[in-house]
Amino acid sequence: MTEQRHRVFSGARPTGRQHLGNYLGAIRNYVALQDDYDCIYCVVDLHALTTLSDTDKLRTWTYEMTLDWLAAGIDPDRGTILFVQSHVPQVVELHLLLSMVTPLGWLTRLPTFKEKVRQQPDNVNYGLVGYPVLMAADITLYKADTVPVGVDQAPHLEFTREIVRRFNRLFGDVLVEPQAKYTEFTKVLGIDGKQKMSKSLNNHIEIASPPEEIQGRVMQMMTDPARRYRSDPGHPEVCNVYSLHKFFSADEVGQIEHDCRNAGIGCVQCKRKLAQNIADYFAPFRERRAEWDAHPDDVWDVLADGARRASAIAEETITAVKDAIGLPERR
Ligand code: SF4
Structure with a gap:
């Protein structure tokens, strides 16, 4: 009898063409995890809205990032689900329901929230406070039991685990409590040799560059x-x-x-x-990327198919969650 594989969830904001830091820090792990796990990878466009003031690049950046992921070896033909966060609206619903069991003090005390307030004092929006709840909704909606994290990201996942425990204590054993899979997330410095490689600092090297x-x-x-x-x-x-x-x-x-x-x-x-x-x-990567890029509809079709498959799991979860809370049934 074949053993059921564990399910991994991970997401990244749409940032367009990926750089060496993205590749060495995350993408190559994503590709390798497909050997042993059922993988769900998500372009978290809703998360991006918490810090983006200018949204006109979101579609292009989603497309460019997806191209890089596909060319790097994230492969729906191996069962991997690749989709865009906002294409499965149940995540917004679960976010709201989980927000009802999340004490505000937990959120405002988080160092990541304080850091964002410091970085963008003129745009401390509601979404910024609820960001970790949306993250918990992302993971639990798809019943992921495994989340790849670097050691320094472990507190973020612990927060999701706390929300899950609280929800399950109140309403029964409905949500899956995810475990961390510690992965080596290589930190890559930019060409300045000082700061982490980042597109916004323009110290990056794009992996698709000629x-x-x-x-x-x-x-x-x-x-x-x-x-x-x-x-x-x-x-x-x-x-x-x-x-x-x-x-x-x-x-x-x-x-x-x-x-x-x-x-x-x-x-x-x-x-x-x-x-x-x-x-x-990256020569073979560039070739594969060019092949995908010659057929943009195929790229969007991959994302649409991923959203369909993700929705099927999401629907099961959201139904179970509403039922557990006791929301009135719709007849
Ligand atoms: S200091 Fe110069 S020679 Fe030495 S590793 Fe760096 S680039 Fe190479």
């Missing part, structure tokens, strides 16, 4: 600040170029480290090598 663009961005990368001349020995452990070599130049990384420490290689040459290896790594 080789010449990748080279242009890599050549701008900060290196070991103490290495001022070609003849100075370098310190690869403080160099972001070296960090990326560890992933993209695995066969040569020992040699690069040795040559850097002994001034046997210059930073320009080292960066060219990295740019080449990144471009080679």
